[in-house]
Amino acid sequence: MSAPGSFHVSHLSKKFAKFRSDGHRLAHCLSRRVAPLSEVAVLNDLSFSIAPGEALGIVGHNGAGKSTLLKIITGTLAPTTGQVILNGRVFAILELGMGFNPDLTARENVRHVAGLMGISSAELEEVLPDLEAFAEIGPYFDQPMRHYSSGMHMRVAFALATAIRPDILIVDEALSVGDAYFQHKSFDRIRSFREQGTTLLFVSHDKSAILALCDRCILLDHGRLLMDGPPTAVMDYYNALVAEKESATLVQTVNTDGLTTTRSGTGEVTISDIRLVCKGDTVDLIEVGEDITLRLEASCHAPVARLVVGYMIKDRLGQAVFGTNTHHTKQPLVDLREGDFVNFEFNFPANLGPGSYSISISLSSTENHLQNNYEWRDLALVFTVVNTRHHHFAGSAWIPPVIKISRKS
Known part of the structure; x- marks a missing residue:
């Protein structure tokens, strides 16, 4: 018998049929020899499969089949066709309504929906x-x-x-609704559950949330499992797919450190050299606060x-720490010719906390890489x-304070 918290999806397929009328649909149900229109x-x-206590993220463009x-x-x-085998008590947040009746109060709805979720009256009254x-909606609860508002629905x-x-x-995208305070509070509760052994299935377009909560992720594309890892x-592959539209020039490789690097683009301009420099030397080990230069050569x-x-x-989790580009700094280049080489230097202090970091590079024609993506390279440097x-100090940023203390007797 499988342990509580595990579940298995096996050869799952879903087709939606179109019929001329309800009568045609009924005839199809009674006899499979009556075919749908399409x-x-x-x-x-x-x-x-998902192991007990594992957190799985699911990503994919709209229409990929996530919902x-x-x-x-x-x-x-x-x-x-296929089947799903769940082991243990399952709670889900798929839609804001969750079967709530708008004419009932939150307290009344909670009592009604809790029964549908398999929560007994005794259990509910104990945690009510x-x-x-936790919902923090005050007198609105009655x-x-x-x-x-949609945010209040989300809270309840x-x-x-x-x-x-x-x-x-x-948990589906519902957490994207509501104020930042309650989102932080919700994520803290999810993390607490994870620490206690709850298995998490999390669907979101928010890369930061996926990286922060999940230890594994699957990518759906047109109803198929495109990637699991x-x-x-x-997420790097998914972002490259969004930019690429076509995957013909999208390549993933494993570097010498065992990290999966993602590279895509149409190739009119490519990165011919990239390095971090400190005091004239190429480095990969940097002291907190040290002045460094990111040097990049682009070939046309x-x-x-x-x-x-x-x-x-x-x-190290793939969370963005800082990013900018020459569109935002008002330094785009125009009218480059075939055979041109352009050198870029980005100088900045490494005001970062101790740890491992990576740098992603984008060459494009606009402020993002969704149009004219010449080259997009994740993990270009580590x-x-x-x-x-x-x-x-703790954290990912070096922000030293000037501390003043006053004491009165």
């Missing part, structure tokens, strides 16, 4: 005070929910779904009307920051 495959032979997959996993939609306190829905720690928690590698293989060069520093000269 069928659209939304999921195609998906298979993956359909979640509805099948939670049992609100039947698959065409904490649930109400007012009809038709008066609520999330508070209910996490009132009791489940074996498996499934570390969140940094999957065709005429280019406009070139924008950008870089992004990321921490470097380490150490602290041997300053007082100990």
Whole structure:
């Protein structure tokens, strides 16, 4: 018997059929010899497993099949073929409404929906005070929910779904709704559940959230499982796909450090050299606060009307630390010719906390790489920051304070 918190998706497919009328649909149900007008495959032979306590992120463009997959996993939609095996108590936040009746108060809705979720009356009454306190909507908790904003709906829905720690928690994009304070509070609760062993299935377009919460990620594309691996590698590939539109020039390789690097682009301009320099020497080990230079040489293989060069520093989890480009600094280059070489120097102090960092590079014609993506390279450089000269501090930024203390007797 599988352990609580694990689940398995096996050869899952879903097709939606189109019929001339309800009578035609009924005839199809009674006799499979009556064919629908057409069928659209939304999921195609998906298979993956999740171990107890694992956090899996699911990403993909709109229409990739993410919502359909979640509805099948939670049992609100039947698959065409395949099966889902869940082990343990499962709570899900797929939509803000969660079956709430707008004419009922939050308290009344919570009691009603909790029963549908399999939470007993005794369990609910025990956690209801904490649930109400977590939602933080004050007297609105006893007012009809038709008066609520989308953020207030989110607060009640999330508070209910996490009132009791489940074996498996499934969260869709709903957390993107609402204020920043409650988002931080929600993510803290999810992290707490993870530390206690809850398995997490998290769907989001927010790269930072995926990287912060998940230890594995899958990428769906047109209903198929395109990639399954570390969140940094999957998100880099996904971002490159968004820029590339076509994957013909999108390549992933594993470097000598075992890291998956992603490279894409049309190739009119490419990176011919890149390095970090400190005091005239190429380095990959940097002291906190040290002045460094990112040197980059770009080679033109065709005429280019406009070139924008950008870089992004990321921490070891792939979270963005700092990024900019020559569009934002008002230094784009124009009318480059085939055979031109251009050198760029970005000088800055390494006001970073100790740890491992990477640099991504973008060559494009605009402020982002979604149009005329000449070259996009993740993990173009990897470097380490150490602290041997300053007082100990925590975090990813070196922001030394001037401390003044006054004492009165």
